[in-house]
Amino acid sequence: MQLHIMFRYSLLLVVLLGMGDMAAGDWPMFRGPGGRSVGGDDDLPQEWSISEGTNVAWTADLPGRGVSGPIVVDGKVFVTASSGPQRDRLHVLAFNSETGKQLWHRQFWATGKSMCHETSANAAPTPASDGERIFAFYSSNDLIALDLDGNLQWIRGLELDYPGAGNALGMSSSPVVVGDVVVVQSEAQGNSFVAAIDRATGETLWDLKRPEASNWCSPIAVDAEYTIDKQPAVILQSGEGIGLHRADNGETLLQIATECESIPSLTFDKYLYAPSNGIQVYDILSAGLEDKDKPVWQESKLQPGSPSPVVVDDQIFVINRSGVLTCGSTASKEVKWKVRLGGRFWATPVLVGKHLYCINADGKSFVVSLNEDGSKGEIVGENEFGEEILGSPAVADDGLFVRSHAHLWKIAK
Amino acid sequence: MSSSRSRICLGLSPLLFVLLMCAVSEAKTTESDALRVGLHNLIVSVTKGEQADAHSEWQAVVDSAKVSDLLVILGAMGRPNELVEPFEGPESLGPLAENWIRAAVDTIAEREIENNGNLPTKDLENFVLDASHSPRARRIAYEWLVKVDHSAPERLLPQMFDDESxxxxxxxxxxxxxxxxxxxxxxxxxxxxxxxxxxxxxxxxxxxxxxxxxxxxxxxNMAKQVGFLTDWKVVGPFDNTDRKGFNTIHLDVTKIDFDAEYEGKHGSVKWKESVAEQEDLEKLGTVDLNEALVEEKSVLAYATTTFVSTVDQEVECRWESKEATKLWVNGEEVAVKNVYHSGGGFDQYIVSCRLNKGPNQIVIKVCQNEQTQPWTRPWDFRLRVTDELGGAIQQAK
Missing domain, CATH: 1.20.58 (Methane Monooxygenase Hydroxylase; Chain G, domain 1)
Structure with a gap:
């Protein structure tokens, strides 16, 4: 592996973003707070029944397909969907988290390419929120900002600004809020870009030309508090490597040249976990300047399929293309255990307390219990949603929020 | 006028009554004018890309508008220049302005249903049936009408087989x-x-x-019905190693010479006839270059056909190919799509172009790359000529 490092700042100290405007317990973006897929102290059931309503707090109908996951902000659940024979009708919906009542529904027409693979949907990226606004992004490169009451703040049709962006397979990179901007990443053959849009005004503050190859990974935010220059930053992943960029101007702070996967996104929690030839683990916090681009651990047996890695403490969990859940330990640099779940997975699982909630594409869920010392995982619950589920679930307000193409459920005791 | 209001009016002097009515009328006019000015300013702000101003104008329109204003707002989508005089916006709205207005209508209508449980169904229906309005505005009106009048589809849809929406x-x-x-x-x-x-x-x-x-x-005859062009001549394979052939000029597309021979990847190549698929609906209109020429990686080919137009006209060329393509009409390059194996579908690419009355030469260059995965095997294209709604334009006989 050829590594190249460019380091404009003498020391970098990064920790996951703890979003300032967000209430504790919200699930404001793809994979939740910090993008780690780790919930709080929510007390979730291990068993439920959709058909009998057991441990199903409510069910809401959705107007179109969606590979996006729900997000939860300030007692409201927000979901995107897309519909129509041309897949060009874009939806944003808000529901009361407690009752499931639909609060509002906004619709728009796509301004960019709406074509996508039959598995996917125009509503593939999970929306993000800064606590005041919802940023709904779509495969068609439409970015729409609404306040929590559904009032339109601004709209960007980014394919109008970046002609040729996107492709006929569909994009799915989810936006991320970092500092004063919302960052979107759209990479395909044609016109690839990353753009940082002022979250209040909708103006583009900076953009970057990106590799012209299909990439469905999502950017990750890095909190200003933990960077040496006290500036928030964003991590971008592609087949050409990993880049850390200042959020206010896009300046490159760190570049690691390694060939990353194009579907599962990297995860950061003390270490940087990059889906690349299995998993590569980088110690960009405490390693010396010369060593930040050298993996401290590379494990080919931790090969993520479509779901992104889940990381908590020194444990990493990945689900491969065959539906096998594998746990690795960064502390001991070894694979600890495997559990065969079965089926094809698109949704990234979520960890709540000592339980990992995994849902395969057929809508079958597995609740995996983790023992105290991390030496074992055991399936303690299996439940059927009975519908295709591709979007990653959210955990908030003592509930697990799961969406199919037709329904949104709150699973709760 | 309600009976109680009538009684009050009868008690007033005629002069006072006239003055009162004038004041009410003026207030309504002022409100209506303010709405129109607000919509105008919204459209102008969106057109200029001034998002913050657009939001302010949008919020003011939404906050002040009554349900009776819905038709004015919808009408602005198709006839923005009737809002105010002088009108400083574009003659027709772009997709972003349409979305701003859609969001305003949805917000107002949703609020009205939440508060009062109904919408002005007759006005909405009349708007839907008036084809002079913007197709998208009529669609919005239809969707809100259907929410409060479930019988509307059965009544209206049989009139809409040829709708511009x-x-x-x-x-x-x-x-x-x-x-x-x-x-x-x-x-x-x-x-x-x-x-x-x-x-x-x-x-x-x-x-x-x-x-x-x-x-x-x-x-x-589905190929004809849909407008796929079926009679082609193809030449190739030319070299596309390292994808360098995409920008290499192999022949003069402004003057196609069917008798010419060209230096191909493996020697001399000449034009040959190729007929598109006309039976298999899945592949309808497809010209399979693997079959017509050779199944090989890192190659490219040109295909051409003559479209005989009945009149001078603006048309759309719509084509699909999972490989990189360039398209010329009458020697003019009208599209460049340097994308390989990233999905495809019916009408994957659409470009507007001008046809002359009589014969028009259409040339497409189709480039296969070096990938060897099973899904990269196809080397083909299909192309049709349509109007802006996707209806086939038939050639002169």
Whole structure:
């Protein structure tokens, strides 16, 4: 592996973003707070029944397909969907988290390419929120900002600004809020870009030309508090490597040249976990300047399929293309255990307390219990949603929020 | 006027009554003017890309508008220049401005239903039926009408088989196809499927018609119906190693010489005839270059056909190819798509172009790359000439 490092700042100290405007317990973006897929102290059931309503707090109908996951902000659940024979009708919906009542529904027409693979949907990226606004992004490169009451703040049709962006397979990179901007990443053959849009005004503050190859990974935010220059930053992943960029101007702070996967996104929690030839683990916090681009651990047996890695403490969990859940330990640099779940997975699982909630594409869920010392995982619950589920679930307000193409459920005791 | 209000008016002097009515009328006019100015400013701000101003104007319109203003707002989508004078916005709204207005209408209508449980159904229906309005505005009106009047689709859709709103047309034909499917005698089925086929623009609906008619013993010429061009001449393979052939000039596309020989990847190559698929609905209109020339990686080919136009006209060329393509019409390069194996579909690419009355030369360059995965095997394209709604434009006989 050829590594190249460019380091404009003498020391970098990064920790996951703890979003300032967000209430504790919200699930404001793809994979939740910090993008780690780790919930709080929510007390979730291990068993439920959709058909009998057991441990199903409510069910809401959705107007179109969606590979996006729900997000939860300030007692409201927000979901995107897309519909129509041309897949060009874009939806944003808000529901009361407690009752499931639909609060509002906004619709728009796509301004960019709406074509996508039959598995996917125009509503593939999970929306993000800064606590005041919802940023709904779509495969068609439409970015729409609404306040929590559904009032339109601004709209960007980014394919109008970046002609040729996107492709006929569909994009799915989810936006991320970092500092004063919302960052979107759209990479395909044609016109690839990353753009940082002022979250209040909708103006583009900076953009970057990106590799012209299909990439469905999502950017990750890095909190200003933990960077040496006290500036928030964003991590971008592609087949050409990993880049850390200042959020206010896009300046490159760190570049690691390694060939990353194009579907599962990297995860950061003390270490940087990059889906690349299995998993590569980088110690960009405490390693010396010369060593930040050298993996401290590379494990080919931790090969993520479509779901992104889940990381908590020194444990990493990945689900491969065959539906096998594998746990690795960064502390001991070894694979600890495997559990065969079965089926094809698109949704990234979520960890709540000592339980990992995994849902395969057929809508079958597995609740995996983790023992105290991390030496074992055991399936303690299996439940059927009975519908295709591709979007990653959210955990908030003592509930697990799961969406199919037709329904949104709150699973709760 | 309500009876109580009438009684009050009767008690007033005629002069006072006239003055009062004038004041009410003026207040209404002022409110209406403010709405129109607000919409105008919103459109201008969106057009200039001034998002913050657009939001302020949008919020003011939404906060002040009454349900009776919905039609004014919808009307602005198709006739923005009737809002105020002088009008400083564009003659027709772009997609972003349409979305801003859609969001305003949805917000106001949603609020009205939440508060009062109803909408002005008759006005909405009249708006839907007035084809002079913007197709998208009519679609919005239809969707809100249907929310409060569930009988509206049955009443309105049979009038919309040829609607300029492809969304309304799709729903109308979906209802017609459902009737065809449920019909018990073959003649009725055939009649309904043929009617749907005549107006359908959606690929799935076209296929549904074709498959059903085939089962009923009918043989519609689907390639002609959809507008796929079927008679082509192709030449190749030329070298596309390292994808360098995409920008290499191999022949003069402004002056096609069917007698010429060219230096191909493996020696001399000449133009040869190739007929597009006309039976298999899945591959309808497809020119398979693997079959016509050679199945090989890192190659490219040119294909050309002559389209005889009945008049000088603006048309759309719509094509699909999972490989990189360039398109020329009458020697002018009209599209460059340097994308390999990133998905595809019916009408994957659409470009507007000008046809002259008489013969027009269409040339497409189709480049295969070096990838060897099974899904990268196809080396083909299909192309049709349509109007802006996707209806086939037939050639002169």
């Amino acid at each position: 492809l969304e309304l047309r799709y729903d109308a034909l979906a209802a017609l196809l459902a009737e065809a499917k449920e019909a018990t005698d073959d003649n009725t089925k055939i009649e309904k499927y043929q009617r749907a086929l005549k107006s359908a623009r959606d690929n799935e609906q076209l296929r549904e018609c074709a498959e059903a008619l085939k089962e009923l013993g009918e043989t519609p």
